[in-house]
Amino acid sequence: MPFAVQDLTLRLGRTEVLHGLSFALPQGGITGIIGPNGCGKTTLLRCxxxxxxxxxxxxxxxxxxxxSLTHRDRARRIALMPQSAIAPPGLTVRQLVARGRTPWLRPFRPMTRADEAAVAGALDEVGLTPLADRAVESLSGGQRQRAWIALVLAQASGTLLLDEPLNFLDLPHQAGLVQMLRRLGESRSVVMILHDLTIAARLCDHVLALRDGRLVASGPPSDVLADGPLRETFGIGFDCLHLPGSGGPVVLPAGL
Structure with a gap:
């Protein structure tokens, strides 16, 4: 399993943000972290x-x-894409993605052919090879998200941590990124923060629900994305429905 957590407590300054969390995440697939704003989701991901x-x-x-891991060893195992990451002005997509190779580079040595192949492979996997020489700031929101995901792919870590990768994207870009994330989960362990519960129900293999820094529920979406656990997590009721025909899940606040 990628992560095993036992009685984890974390403080930021004098404030206890995470309180006695215990859970184990499955190897491979996609784990979603859900919960209201300020419940500790990003803090947990950074931890x-x-x-x-x-x-x-x-x-x-x-x-x-x-x-016990050195910074380099940790970066070779675990890659983090922060929320709303910003590239320096003028940086090209290829240059951004190449930064993912930093944990593998020898000091004061240029990238090897293997490093260049890893960058090219990451660009290809997210469909940005034709835009590799474009400045990052010239890309659309969905393309920029793909560029940052390519960076963590070039890092060649077995575990990817993504902080709200679907944030601020319109529906077409969200749909394209969801399909790409589903492919990534076939060969890696992906842990991501999500706000859209219907996407979590359809995309994730495992879900963690947090409230006020405490774990409310952990398990398959069918167990966690149900009215009882969601009511405890968000403080309101939910309708958990299935579409006629496809049977796909839809999760909405009750009364909408």
Whole structure:
């Protein structure tokens, strides 16, 4: 399993943000983290990436304590795409994606053919090869999201952590990115923060629900994305429906 967490507590300053979390995530597939704003989702993701050390409890990745990993080893195992990432002005898509190779580069040595092949493969996987020499700021929102995902793919880590990868995208871009994320989950462990519960129900293999820094539920979408756990997570009722014909799930606040 990519992550095993036991009694994890984390403070930011004097505030306890995560309270005694315990869960294990399955190997491979897509795990979604859901919950209201301010419940600790991004803090948890940064903790899983090793950027925020817990005050107490244990955090293991593939059986090894995350705290025992060097920065380079951790980056080779775990790749994080932060929310609303911004590239420096003038940076091309290829140059951005090449930054994902940093954990594998030898000091003061240029990229090898293997590094260049990893960059080319990541660009191809997200469909941005034709735009590789364009400046990142010239891309559409959906294309920029793909460029940042290509960076974490070039990092060649087995576990990807994505903070709201669908945020601020229109419906066509969301649909395209969802299809790409589904493909990524076939060969990697992907953990992502999601706000759209219907997308979580259709995309994820596993879901974590948080409220006020505490774990409400953890398990398959059919168990977590139900009225009881969702009511406890968000404080309101939900209608969990299935479309006629396709049977696809739809999750809406009750009364809409």
């Amino acid at each position: 899983l990436a090793g950027l925020l050390p817990p005050e107490s409890g244990s955090l293991h990745h593939a059986g090894q304590p995350v705290a």
